[in-house]
Amino acid sequence: MIPWAKPHYWGREVELVNKALDSTWISGGSYVEALEDYFVENFDKKHALATSNGTTAIHLAFLGAGIEPGDEIILPGFCFLAAANIALHMGAVPVFCEVDENTWCMDVGDLEKKITNKTKAVIPVHTYGNVCDMDALMDLAQANDLIVIEDCAESLFSKYREKYSGEFGLISTFSFQATKTITTGEGGMVITNDDRIAERMRLFRSHGMNREKVVYWHELPGHNFRLTNIQAALGVAQLENRSQIIENRHRVYDLYKEKLGKIAGVQLQKINTNVDVLIWAIAVKLDVDQFVDTRDGIMTRMKNMGIETRPGFYASCMLNIYSAHKLPICEKVSSTIISLPSFPTLAEEQINFICDSLESLHS
Amino acid sequence: MIPWAKPHYWGREVELVNKALDSTWISGGSYVEALEDYFVENFDKKHALATSNGTTAIHLAFLGAGIEPGDEIILPGFCFLAAANIALHMGAVPVFCEVDENTWCMDVGDLEKKITNKTKAVIPVHTYGNVCDMDALMDLAQANDLIVIEDCAESLFSKYREKYSGEFGLISTFSFQATKTITTGEGGMVITNDDRIAERMRLFRSHGMNREKVVYWHELPGHNFRLTNIQAALGVAQLENRSQIIENRHRVYDLYKEKLGKIAGVQLQKINTNVDVLIWAIAVKLDVDQFVDTRDGIMTRMKNMGIETRPGFYASCMLNIYSAHKLPICEKVSSTIISLPSFPTLAEEQINFICDSLESLHS
Numbered sequence: 001m002i003p004w005a006k007p008h009y010w011g012r013e014v015e016l017v018n019k020a021l022d023s024t025w026i027s028g029g030s031y032v033e034a035l036e037d038y039f040v041e042n043f044d045k046k047h048a049l050a051t052s053n054g055t056t057a058i059h060l061a062f063l064g065a066g067i068e069p070g071d072e073i074i075l076p077g078f079c080f081l082a083a084a085n086i087a088l089h090m091g092a093v094p095v096f097c098e099v100d101e102n103t104w105c106m107d108v109g110d111l112e113k114k115i116t117n118k119t120k121a122v123i124p125v126h127t128y129g130n131v132c133d134m135d136a137l138m139d140l141a142q143a144n145d146l147i148v149i150e151d152c153a154e155s156l157f158s159k160y161r162e163k164y165s166g167e168f169g170l171i172s173t174f175s176f177q178a179t180k181t182i183t184t185g186e187g188g189m190v191i192t193n194d195d196r197i198a199e200r201m202r203l204f205r206s207h208g209m210n211r212e213k214v215v216y217w218h219e220l221p222g223h224n225f226r227l228t229n230i231q232a233a234l235g236v237a238q239l240e241n242r243s244q245i246i247e248n249r250h251r252v253y254d255l256y257k258e259k260l261g262k263i264a265g266v267q268l269q270k271i272n273t274n275v276d277v278l279i280w281a282i283a284v285k286l287d288v289d290q291f292v293d294t295r296d297g298i299m300t301r302m303k304n305m306g307i308e309t310r311p312g313f314y315a316s317c318m319l320n321i322y323s324a325h326k327l328p329i330c331e332k333v334s335s336t337i338i339s340l341p342s343f344p345t346l347a348e349e350q351i352n353f354i355c356d357s358l359e360s361l362h363s
Numbered sequence: 364m365i366p367w368a369k370p371h372y373w374g375r376e377v378e379l380v381n382k383a384l385d386s387t388w389i390s391g392g393s394y395v396e397a398l399e400d401y402f403v404e405n406f407d408k409k410h411a412l413a414t415s416n417g418t419t420a421i422h423l424a425f426l427g428a429g430i431e432p433g434d435e436i437i438l439p440g441f442c443f444l445a446a447a448n449i450a451l452h453m454g455a456v457p458v459f460c461e462v463d464e465n466t467w468c469m470d471v472g473d474l475e476k477k478i479t480n481k482t483k484a485v486i487p488v489h490t491y492g493n494v495c496d497m498d499a500l501m502d503l504a505q506a507n508d509l510i511v512i513e514d515c516a517e518s519l520f521s522k523y524r525e526k527y528s529g530e531f532g533l534i535s536t537f538s539f540q541a542t543k544t545i546t547t548g549e550g551g552m553v554i555t556n557d558d559r560i561a562e563r564m565r566l567f568r569s570h571g572m573n574r575e576k577v578v579y580w581h582e583l584p585g586h587n588f589r590l591t592n593i594q595a596a597l598g599v600a601q602l603e604n605r606s607q608i609i610e611n612r613h614r615v616y617d618l619y620k621e622k623l624g625k626i627a628g629v630q631l632q633k634i635n636t637n638v639d640v641l642i643w644a645i646a647v648k649l650d651v652d653q654f655v656d657t658r659d660g661i662m663t664r665m666k667n668m669g670i671e672t673r674p675g676f677y678a679s680c681m682l683n684i685y686s687a688h689k690l691p692i693c694e695k696v697s698s699t700i701i702s703l704p705s706f707p708t709l710a711e712e713q714i715n716f717i718c719d720s721l722e723s724l725h726s
Contacts, residue, residue, distance in 0.1 A: 007387045007389055009384075013384070014384055017384060017593070018380075021376070021380060024371075026546065026548035052587075055587035085571065085581065085584035089452075089586065177390060183389065185389035185593055186390055186587070216443070216677050217682070218444055223419075224418035224419060224549070226549055228549050228594065229548070231593065231594075311579065314579050319581050321571070321581055321583055321584055
């Protein structure tokens, strides 16, 4: 079976985890700081806070931004819906807008229509690594006095106009989950330039306490979103070999592009103008009329051929947990997408086998 | 400097972490299952769910119990206030009751006075390892139809009437933070006998998704409270040597008891009737009239002698983040307690030095 994702150690992963263990600094520690320093040094933001995962990173960003019950938060109706779920946890109202049917990123025209006087924030989710149309989005947010929180869980190292995704928002979040470009098993990061927000997030991350000042004094009702030093060590080792990881992700993407381009009825995600993409998940929209089966049927057949695939995210309007109006494009995109194994150590023969298998299901 | 706490590897910690790394199952995996199995096998509960830390364990328990905005939740005004903070995150109302001035656990008589028709749950927090008066508490909860959620972050392996703390509540939570009896760096556990609550918590722990059924289908607005396989491996190794850990914690406690018993103006935590205690933190109430300085002054002087100590938790009524009425006993306990280094590898000479140092500050 070719798995959909597969973590790989590129260098000192095992060595640094063992160093973290040897130090007995197994909760906080110097690798957490090193991981945060990498983001401060490489992204145009003053503050970086490591978190236990990408979802707690979003929760921390929302707390830092002061999202309150009743606030409306606009996000795409087609994406991994972590930000929508965190909005519900905070008593805020997720409002969903359409995506572009080719880029699968927020449709800024439709976003504009969703703005009300209760809108507090907009969450561009850079799905599969593609970056939203940030020029239009930032202009619109500024004109309407909206906070922008970028969800870069899937877009680490993708660029828009020479700037990394995550360098645009007031606050931006990343994920280091096991399938991600850089992994710490589970982990995340929040970055911002705002000193006050950074300080609030630092408190919310660890019980609302500033231990340097007083132990057990809760300045605000904090949570625990801390990343361990052991996990951070893994991430630091991965970042040491980021060039190799990026190069191999490009290699895999280029091979797929060449092969998939020759298959009728298969359309790759269109990359937005001005984007220098680092794809996290290679996904295609299927014209099922040209195939022997439905999208889900194709996935089952691929599985039987030894290939693990994933469907597109369910559109918000297809799920029962949101009171969401119909979003026809999101729904269409959702039901026709299939994402293929995309990890950076995929061999050319594996990619050929995957593409040939897909092609063999042509009607 | 003698630290307040110090993690120690008793056996296969490094080996099992490396096995987890080698497996490349760095997010979920077999060690997470083994850690959960240990709790199912050793505690009188059918379900155990590992979490990213003790605070997310409490959050998961509250979500599982269906705590809703406006619900009142009663907890002690003197304890580590994670449960109170999670209540605030969920829009619930933390209501604080007094503690007993000698056991520092919930005063069940005062608890009864705090019950209203909005009270949904009561949270016995087993502070420092002492177990609350569970007979009286469970009777009261049953008579008033209240959910009991035990916070056992500090009381793993302490027993009440031959049963472990955590075996009484509808849901119970544990912590494996770096200073705890069993550690995974950061980590936690939730146990329950209730099938429906367990299933809800399983969903809330991981995005509301049941991957076995459908990927990306959010059945409810889940969070991410998952523990990694790497951290779980550490915990599994610690549990293999639990007898040694427990034995050494008893050794340290017994040595302290003997030495501290001879110092006037120093009162150890009184252990509740029917409790077979495993102390997490050795704490004493100081009669400051018999010492050369205030409690905080004593702590500073101890630090200058090379001994790290911690103050008692701030009482809820001393903090600005809760709209809490005065709790004179909690406040008094809070301001007179000092907790001493309590880790299981403390040598007898270190304990003697700590006690002699404290005694030298007698007036």
